Amino acid sequence: xxxxxxxxxxxxxxxxxxxxxxxxxxxxxYPAAQAVWQSLFIPDPFGLSKQFVGLGNxxxxxxDRFYRASFLTTAIFSVLVTLVSMIPALFLAVLADRLxxxxxxxxxxxxxxxxxxxxxxxxxxxxxxxxxxxxxxWYLGQLGYDWNHVLNGGEAMGxxxxxxxxxxxxxxxxxxxxxxxSVPKSVIEAAAxxxxxxxxxxxTIVLPLLSPTTFFLLVVNVVYSFFETxxxxxxxxxxxxxxxxxxxxYKVFSDGFVGQDLGSSSAQSVIxxxxxxxxxxxxxxxxxxxxxx
Amino acid sequence: xxxxxLGAIAAGTTAFSPIAASAQIEVQFWHAFTGRLGELVAxxxxxxxxxxxxxxxxxxxxxxxSETLNAGIAAFRAGEQPHILMVFEVGTATMMGAQGAIxxxxxxxxxxxxxxxxxAYIGSVKGYYTTTDGEMLSLPxxxxxxxxxxxxxxxxxxxxxxxxxxxxxxxxxAVLDDLKAAxxxxxxxxxxxxxxxxxxxxxxHDVSFxxxxxxxxxxxxxxxxxxxAQVAHISAMGQWAQDxxxxxxxxxxxxxxxxxxxxxxxxxxxxxxxxxxxxEAEFDFDVRPLPYWEGVGNxxxxxxxxxxxxxxxxxxxxxxxxxxxxFLAFLSSTPVQAEWHQNTGYLPIxxxxxxxxxxxxxxxxxxxxxxxxxxxxxxxxxxxxKGLRLGSFDQIRGIIDxxxxxxxxxxxxxxxxxxxxxxxxxxxxxxxxxxxx
Numbered sequence: 169x170x171x172x173x174x175x176x177x178x179x180x181x182x183x184x185x186x187x188x189x190x191x192x193x194x195x196x197x198y199p200a201a202q203a204v205w206q207s208l209f210i211p212d213p214f215g216l217s218k219q220f221v222g223l224g225n226x227x228x229x230x231x232d233r234f235y236r237a238s239f240l241t242t243a244i245f246s247v248l249v250t251l252v253s254m255i256p257a258l259f260l261a262v263l264a265d266r267l268x269x270x271x272x273x274x275x276x277x278x279x280x281x282x283x284x285x286x287x288x289x290x291x292x293x294x295x296x297x298x299x300x301x302x303x304x305x306w307y308l309g310q311l312g313y314d315w316n317h318v319l320n321g322g323e324a325m326g327x328x329x330x331x332x333x334x335x336x337x338x339x340x341x342x343x344x345x346x347x348x349x350s351v352p353k354s355v356i357e358a359a360a361x362x363x364x365x366x367x368x369x370x371x372t373i374v375l376p377l378l379s380p381t382t383f384f385l386l387v388v389n390v391v392y393s394f395f396e397t398x399x400x401x402x403x404x405x406x407x408x409x410x411x412x413x414x415x416x417x418y419k420v421f422s423d424g425f426v427g428q429d430l431g432s433s434s435a436q437s438v439i440x441x442x443x444x445x446x447x448x449x450x451x452x453x454x455x456x457x458x459x460x461x
Numbered sequence: 462x463x464x465x466x467l468g469a470i471a472a473g474t475t476a477f478s479p480i481a482a483s484a485q486i487e488v489q490f491w492h493a494f495t496g497r498l499g500e501l502v503a504x505x506x507x508x509x510x511x512x513x514x515x516x517x518x519x520x521x522x523x524x525x526x527s528e529t530l531n532a533g534i535a536a537f538r539a540g541e542q543p544h545i546l547m548v549f550e551v552g553t554a555t556m557m558g559a560q561g562a563i564x565x566x567x568x569x570x571x572x573x574x575x576x577x578x579x580x581a582y583i584g585s586v587k588g589y590y591t592t593t594d595g596e597m598l599s600l601p602x603x604x605x606x607x608x609x610x611x612x613x614x615x616x617x618x619x620x621x622x623x624x625x626x627x628x629x630x631x632x633x634x635a636v637l638d639d640l641k642a643a644x645x646x647x648x649x650x651x652x653x654x655x656x657x658x659x660x661x662x663x664x665x666h667d668v669s670f671x672x673x674x675x676x677x678x679x680x681x682x683x684x685x686x687x688x689x690a691q692v693a694h695i696s697a698m699g700q701w702a703q704d705x706x707x708x709x710x711x712x713x714x715x716x717x718x719x720x721x722x723x724x725x726x727x728x729x730x731x732x733x734x735x736x737x738x739x740x741e742a743e744f745d746f747d748v749r750p751l752p753y754w755e756g757v758g759n760x761x762x763x764x765x766x767x768x769x770x771x772x773x774x775x776x777x778x779x780x781x782x783x784x785x786x787x788f789l790a791f792l793s794s795t796p797v798q799a800e801w802h803q804n805t806g807y808l809p810i811x812x813x814x815x816x817x818x819x820x821x822x823x824x825x826x827x828x829x830x831x832x833x834x835x836x837x838x839x840x841x842x843x844x845x846x847k848g849l850r851l852g853s854f855d856q857i858r859g860i861i862d863x864x865x866x867x868x869x870x871x872x873x874x875x876x877x878x879x880x881x882x883x884x885x886x887x888x889x890x891x892x893x894x895x896x897x898x
Contacts, residue, residue, distance in 0.1 A: 210892065210895050210896045211896065212558060212559065212896050212897055213534050213555055213559065214534055214537050214538065214559045214561070214562040215537075215538045216559065216560075216561045216562060218896075219895065219896070221895075228888075228892070232888070234885065299710070300710070300718060300719055300722075300724075301718070318709060318710060318711050318715075319709055319866060319869060319870045320870070406712060406859070406862075407859070407863075408712065408862065408863060408866055409863075409866040409870065410863045410864075410866045410867050410870075410872070411863055422856070422859070423856065425527075425531055426527050426855055426856065426859075427853055427855055427856035427889075428530075428531075428534065428555060428853075429853065429856070429889075429892065429896075431896075432892070
């Protein structure tokens with residue numbers, strides 16, 4: 169039987185939701201509306217004049233084959249970042265969950281990378297993989313592999329994916345770890361008595377019970393890889409070599425803040441908003457069915 | 462305890478407050494320099510502030526070139542713009558288009574009554590920032606031009622005479638062959654590939670980079686960087702990259718680290734690389750003029766500048782502009798300029814500063830430091846070698862970088878890459894024309 173709490177008047181409920189509505193309006197609806205409005209114009213950088221072009225900015229973008237190509241780059245990037253940030257996180261959480269001694273220390277150490285800003289993480293990884301002085305590229309050279317992300321698109325993609333996913337592993341770890349703690353011990357013990365080994369218990373009991381957390385993290389990580397990764401790209405590759413790491417949000421950033429083309433930049437962020445919106449709808453409609461709360 | 466802390470904070474803020482005496486008129490100056498250059502700017506400002514007591518210039522670092530320009534634009538939109546904003550040369554067309562946001566330097570100087578003689582400035586330096594009618598819009602501040610840096614020890618190690626003539630790319634090509642044959646791993650490296658190997662290349666060979674006099678004559682300019690001369694050069698560079706004779710290190714000046722560490726034999730980089738190379742290089746180096754292709758265009762014409770100029774922003778009081786005028790006149794004065802030129806490797810902006818440097822014996826003590834000056838000033842600039850004035854040029858350079866990477870990795874031919882760069886760049890030029898037309 170579902171319980172419903174009903175309020176007697178309307179004043180209290182309005183007061184309770186007002187802060188949330190206010191914050192959404194100020195930090196989401198207003199900027200989003202601004203972006204939609206600005207995407208209809210070609211302004212000059214100083215805001216001295218602007219010309220109404222209707223959907224001209226969108227036409228300009230969608231007829232550009234390089235812009236269309238960056239949809240594919242973004243898809244590859246997002247899938248990789250999501251996988252690379254979630255799978256190791258789950259693995260580490262399972263290991264930490266089994267620890268009896270020193271769990272607190274591991275937990276704390278594993279959370280640290282989350283405190284590093286994306287652009288700083290980018291610089292750190294860039295140092296390690298620097299083609300000349302990087303530690304990792306030096307060892308790879310010793311093994312006979314010539315690392316050169318400056319000209320090799322695949323290596324550049326690998327590097328920005330790892331640098332973007334690294335800090336997120338901590339974030340995902342935290343959620344998986346908390347979720348693992350709430351898996352009832354009695355169910356696992358019952359399975360163990362029935363003779364189920366660790367991995368069988370993991371796949372048939374633990375993983376399904378983690379599904380709400382996994383789903384939440386999936387949505388959050390996809391959104392992260394779409395919106396918050398431009399700092400890493402900017403510091404490591406600037407979208408290159410050629411266009412192999414130019415993802416949609418990096419182009420929004422570089423056209424707007426480097427190129428001063430605010431009309432195109434706004435149109436791109438509107439397109440990005442639509443893409444992520446659709447993606448989230450798809451996720452809720454099709455993947456959430458498999459989630460057991 | 463609490464009071465003590467408040468007291469400390471109050472004392473701290475007073476000590477660090479840029480406003481020493483409130484009676485003085487304050488002039489805000491936003492720049493993009495850190496490290497050694499940042500210290501030199503601070504020293505100039507301090508000297509100016511100490512030389513008179515009417516005005517106080519407050520210099521603030523606002524990030525790299527792009528970030529400084531953005532900070533200036535954002536500040537203008539918020540009505541908080543500084544008096545003087547440092548803008549890199551690729552932002553020139555953006556600033557020129559911003560009528561109503563900028564106050565041309567010739568106007569500021571005329572109104573302020575400060576000392577100003579437009580003819581004192583070196584033509585090929587001020588040309589970049591001057592209208593076709595000869596009116597100076599922004600004050601050239603730090604200008605450099607590309608030259609060839611040579612690691613003499615590396616040449617000697619490969620059995621090549623370190624004094625070998627490297628004036629032409631034909632000669633350089635032969636040396637690259639010898640270096641490669643001797644097993645050298647990094648014969649040639651470059652910084653700022655578009656600036657040196659396309660923009661300056663075009664000016665130096667007197668071929669056009671863009672129509673309408675490289676954009677000086679109008680916003681309806683189109684890129685011409687896919688001309689015969691440029692394609693031949695990029696094609697040769699591409700072949701060198703395939704053969705391991707030219708090593709690509711990145712879009713900016715990443716190659717500088719390789720050269721300064723002694724790993725590379727030849728390095729095309731700005732003359733302003735002098736400060737870093739002379740401080741770090743533990744090998745015998747010298748500086749040569751940028752090579753040209755013998756028999757192509759009218760080479761050697763003159764090279765063009767890179768660097769930044771100072772723009773005066775609109776929307777301040779007349780008496781503040783007087784202070785701006787005084788400060789700009791101070792920066793242009795011979796001792797200040799000569800010192801700046803000698804410390805940084807940037808070009809002197811006035812002929813007098815160059816003469817003073819020569820008279821002081823600086824060029825004799827530091828051989829090669831005058832090569833950039835000679836390379837810039839040996840010939841009268843032509844329509845192809847006055848400079849570039851293209852909108853959205855920062856983005857266009859990004860496109861050129863992408864396309865050149867296609868050539869270096871062997872994915873594209875020089876013709877394909879430059880055709881594509883021109884086509885994509887032209888789209889941005891049309892948008893800029895629409896926004897500023």
